[in-house]
Amino acid sequence: MELTLTGVGTRLGGRWVVDGIDATPPAGAVTGLLGPNGAGKTTLLRLIAGLLTADAGAVLVDDEATGAPVTVASLPRRRRARRIALLEQESSATMPLLVREVVALGRVPYRSWWGADPDDTAVARALAAADASHLADRPWDSLSGGERQRVHIARALAQEPELLLLDEPTNHLDVAAQLSLLTFVRSLGTTTVAALHDLNLAASFCDHVLVLSAGRLAAAGSPSEVLTPALVRDVYHVEADVLPHPRTGRPVIAFTGPASSAPSDRGSSDAGSPVGEPGLVSPHCDAGSTSSSPESDRRGSSGTHEDVLATPTKGNR
Amino acid sequence: MARTESDERVRGGAAPEGRAHDDQAALGGAAEQARGTRRPPLGLLVGLGTAALVVSIVVAVTIGPAHLAVSEVVRSIAGHLGFHVAPVATLHDAIVWDLRLPRILTAAAVGAGLAMAGAVMQSLTRNTLADPYLLGLSSGAAFGAAAVLLLGVGVLLPVAAFVGAMIALAAALSLARVGGTLTPTRTVLAGLAISQVAAAATSFVIFWTAKGDSYQQIVSWLLGSLAGTTWSSVGIAVGAVVVTSLVMVVGAGRLDAFAFGDTAAASLGVDPNRTRWLLLTVVALLTGALVSVSGAIGFVGLLVPHAVSPLTGPSHRRLLPVAALAGGVLLVWADTVARTVFAPRELPVGIVTALLGVPVFAWLLRRAKGAAWS
Numbered sequence: 001m002e003l004t005l006t007g008v009g010t011r012l013g014g015r016w017v018v019d020g021i022d023a024t025p026p027a028g029a030v031t032g033l034l035g036p037n038g039a040g041k042t043t044l045l046r047l048i049a050g051l052l053t054a055d056a057g058a059v060l061v062d063d064e065a066t067g068a069p070v071t072v073a074s075l076p077r078r079r080r081a082r083r084i085a086l087l088e089q090e091s092s093a094t095m096p097l098l099v100r101e102v103v104a105l106g107r108v109p110y111r112s113w114w115g116a117d118p119d120d121t122a123v124a125r126a127l128a129a130a131d132a133s134h135l136a137d138r139p140w141d142s143l144s145g146g147e148r149q150r151v152h153i154a155r156a157l158a159q160e161p162e163l164l165l166l167d168e169p170t171n172h173l174d175v176a177a178q179l180s181l182l183t184f185v186r187s188l189g190t191t192t193v194a195a196l197h198d199l200n201l202a203a204s205f206c207d208h209v210l211v212l213s214a215g216r217l218a219a220a221g222s223p224s225e226v227l228t229p230a231l232v233r234d235v236y237h238v239e240a241d242v243l244p245h246p247r248t249g250r251p252v253i254a255f256t257g258p259a260s261s262a263p264s265d266r267g268s269s270d271a272g273s274p275v276g277e278p279g280l281v282s283p284h285c286d287a288g289s290t291s292s293s294p295e296s297d298r299r300g301s302s303g304t305h306e307d308v309l310a311t312p313t314k315g316n317r
Numbered sequence: 318m319a320r321t322e323s324d325e326r327v328r329g330g331a332a333p334e335g336r337a338h339d340d341q342a343a344l345g346g347a348a349e350q351a352r353g354t355r356r357p358p359l360g361l362l363v364g365l366g367t368a369a370l371v372v373s374i375v376v377a378v379t380i381g382p383a384h385l386a387v388s389e390v391v392r393s394i395a396g397h398l399g400f401h402v403a404p405v406a407t408l409h410d411a412i413v414w415d416l417r418l419p420r421i422l423t424a425a426a427v428g429a430g431l432a433m434a435g436a437v438m439q440s441l442t443r444n445t446l447a448d449p450y451l452l453g454l455s456s457g458a459a460f461g462a463a464a465v466l467l468l469g470v471g472v473l474l475p476v477a478a479f480v481g482a483m484i485a486l487a488a489a490l491s492l493a494r495v496g497g498t499l500t501p502t503r504t505v506l507a508g509l510a511i512s513q514v515a516a517a518a519t520s521f522v523i524f525w526t527a528k529g530d531s532y533q534q535i536v537s538w539l540l541g542s543l544a545g546t547t548w549s550s551v552g553i554a555v556g557a558v559v560v561t562s563l564v565m566v567v568g569a570g571r572l573d574a575f576a577f578g579d580t581a582a583a584s585l586g587v588d589p590n591r592t593r594w595l596l597l598t599v600v601a602l603l604t605g606a607l608v609s610v611s612g613a614i615g616f617v618g619l620l621v622p623h624a625v626s627p628l629t630g631p632s633h634r635r636l637l638p639v640a641a642l643a644g645g646v647l648l649v650w651a652d653t654v655a656r657t658v659f660a661p662r663e664l665p666v667g668i669v670t671a672l673l674g675v676p677v678f679a680w681l682l683r684r685a686k687g688a689a690w691s
């Protein structure tokens with residue numbers, strides 16, 4: 001699905017929790033939505049899903065029939081639910097459900113008014129695709145965290161979506177379950193936007209990343225372009241080195257500690273290559289600096305990368 | 318890039334060799350399981366439930382101070398339905414057709430309606446404890462009815478009960494939402510508060526106006542009683558159940574979508590707010606009609622959905638009809654107990670359902686082990 005965000009913003013209680021996002025997550029690829037807690041990731045996913053209405057700008061998708069861009073908010077609910085599936089971060093059921101019944105919920109947008117599903121193999125196909133057929137008769141309550149996520153994915157697949165929105169899909173999963181889940185999502189070839197906390201997971205699994213900071217887009221691009229020590233410091237307030245993975249060549253972020261208050265010109269020195277040189281930069285090496293204001297903390301780093309569109313403090317001097 | 322290669326590697330590691338790559342076999346296996354018998358087929362459940370309800374009604378009609386035979390009951394009913402059967406003695410015919418049958422049919426309809434109302438409310442509020450009684454609808458409806466009966470407010474009884482139920486519902490949900498979202502605990506607390514307010518208002522009206530016989534009559538009716546029901550009660554209760562159940566069955570798919578909450582429902586193409594208000598209004602309508610014929614009968618709406626859901630699963634297309642039949646059977650027998658154990662005195666049926674309700678409630682708590690209430 002072609003997805004374009006133009007100046008998307010929304011207010012909650014008078015505050016812009018998402019503000020002026022312009023982005024084009026590539027079709028058929030996995031886009032990581034990054035940013036610290038409260039940066040607006042969940043809100044942006046809900047805007048893309050059409051569950052919230054944008055107060056500014058628009059989320060555009062291609063119209064099924066004509067291919068022309070239409071706002072996601074203008075799609076009829078059921079038709080939208082057949083094209084866009086959202087997996088929430090936390091979800092619990094009040095009823096004792098079997099796994100197959102959870103997956104069958106994904107067919108709700110296809111059911112006729114008396115409840116008949118036009119495609120009665122869709123649930124079995126979704127279970128098989130998510131490699132969860134063996135769980136079909138298990139009670140939902142009895143599943144492990146990884147199995148639950150797999151079943152949630154199967155439910156989303158039963159919607160037969162063209163756009164998959166995942167909110168922290170790897171939360172509470174062990175490493176093996178995280179890797180197998182994201183590998184599986186990649187193998188689907190469906191346009192996916194996934195909010196992720198773990199920068200290294202994002203670096204190794206995403207084709208494209210969007211970094212949010214206080215509701216604004218701080219950076220967008222490929223992981224190796226975007227995930228630089230300067231960006232990590234600006235957005236997450238953490239010192240980090242970025243190394244190339246010895247086998248895949250993708251960036252690996254090695255955190256070294258909370259951001260020091262010292263001004264640093266490392267941002268610009270790293271600009272040319274996203275791969276920092278370990279050993280040359282240590283987090284506390286700039287001792288002797290006198291300034292400790294947050295402004296100066298951010299000063300040297302923004303604006304030197306083309307991909308760093310806006311830092312939280314726009315008023316950089 | 319090494320994407321596909323690493324994909325294969327991780328995938329192979331995550332799943333036993335062969336399964337991930339043999340979609341056909343997995344599909345066949347899943348389809349086979351889909352036909353499995355973990356939940357009995359709906360036709361079987363509805364067939365058994367209907368048979369149980371019909372047998373319960375006929376047998377319950379035979380029970381009472383004047384003992385009747387099943388054959389007499391069947392012949393009397395058949396005769397009134399226009400079949401040519403051997404006639405029944407006039408007195409027995411009158412007992413069946415004018416006294417017991419209307420009461421028992423009303424009990425069946427009220428039980429069915431309360432069970433469906435409970436099931437719908439539990440799903441919409443995502444609260445296993447929700448039922449018309451607990452959320453204050455019944456008390457609101459009872460207040461509306463008491464206002465008509467005792468204060469002489471000039472509207473029809475079912476209309477007053479519906480308005481009372483609707484006001485109580487709106488008040489409970491607004492109160493639950495004050496300063497937060499609609500969580501199960503807040504909903505129950507708000508319902509409890511509204512229920513108490515409505516009960517206090519009703520008590521005040523009774524205390525202020527009712528005297529002697531009318532006092533006892535109204536109190537017995539408030540506790541839930543099917544005494545004095547007529548064919549017009551049958552008409553109101555059955556009519557309300559039939560009309561509202563059509564709406565509920567059409568909305569069944571939308572109710573299913575609430576299993577994982579409002580956001581999940583919205584992402585499945587359901588408007589959570591519109592659906593909630595529409596269906597809760599229907600429930601208030603149903604509760605108003607039922608309370609106007611039977612008073613406020615507790616526990617049926619709470620218990621029946623829990624009792625049948627292990628058989629039906631969460632799909633409302635299965636849950637609602639089976640709960641309705643089970644609720645009908647339950648209330649027919651509860652009312653039979655209420656009018657016979659201390660004959661010639663009658664207990665309000667609400668007392669019987671409450672006595673039945675507590676042990677089932679304890680069993681539910683045991684089974685849930687706190688999980689559903691967390």
